[in-house]
Amino acid sequence: MQRLTSEPGMAGASADWRSRLAKSVLEHDWSAEMEPVVNVLAREGRLGLAEGRLLYAHNDLAEVGLLAKLSREARFGSRAFFNHNVHINPTNVCALACRFCAFRRGKKASDAYALDAEAYVKELNRFADHVTEVHTVGGLHPDWGIGHYEAMFRAAKEAHPHVTIKALTAVEIKHLASQSGLSITATLSRLFAAGLDQLPGGGAEILDDGVREVICKGKESSQEYLDIHEAVHALGHVSNCTMLFGTVETIDHRLQHMLRLRDLQDRTGGFQCFVPYPFLPDHSRLPEAQLATGTEVLRTMAVSRLVLDSIPHLKAYRMNIGDSLTELSLAFGADDVDGTVQQESIMHLAGSSTPLDSDRRRLARIIEDAGCEAWERNSNYSEFTLLELPEPPARRALQMAQG
């Protein structure tokens, strides 16, 4: 079995990826319109707002994708990554009512639910012998303070110490701090002491307060999102960051979002992965949304890889974009696929039809069909194991219609 470990801080990437990318872009012919972008990369420079606009406007999508693919290959060669995880959402009761959200319920709704520590661990018990990570996010329960989550994390860690707990979005941290009368740093410190390992990136939506006022009024501000993640990194823990696109934002909003995250990453280095995903409209309340098309998803993947250059990993979030776009995303700069998942509610209530029963082999097949090697990773991207699939059985040839 082939295994790899990564240098601390490199998350599996080549240290000299900028020079490798500079070399590889010079080995291709590019259209005249792409030259301003290619010239920056060939000088090992960084793309800014102007180049980002050009990439979004360029009419040859394949060329944008190729540039992003070269950037992925400069970092990771032909490797792509996945982990074996389960999503457990402890409650759908939420004090807020973001307009894009199909998951939240009022406390008195017939299908409202809330797990205590015992129920949470019972749920985890079902998967713990074959997952390495539990992903836990949920609503802002009006009756829960920090003690509820401390009890949950302590019980989960005690029962399953090998499972990484990746939990709580920035707005949940803000809610718990306010419920418990604590500072953000004190809240995080207590949760980490109880067993929380790292934070997911959910809740970033678009880091523009005008857009947030329309789609998620009452949520943390753009600056608060960044401050909470900075506090996570200052305490020596890592997190992810996300972007929800295809609501009411402009292309510039998306690019500014990437650049704000890049600025923070340049200071802290604490983001492991960026996860851009499109808004899914079922059961939500945002009729004016400009839904992203398939090619727009792929282009946004590619632009993210190229503009947001300091965050090592770019995730194709299968639960949201489905298996087919996930496979294509690997040719547009993504290097990471989430995940084997097992169960998920938030995206499925919003309209996702992605299968939940993917095992390692099925996921590895998606990755291999995209021309990559499938490496199972741990939650810190420091240890990797190559999954080698047996040759698939020969497929029956389809009978062609006879004229």
Ligand code: SF4
């Ligand atoms: S997105 Fe989160 S904070 Fe907003 S309504 Fe849904 S569960 Fe609540």
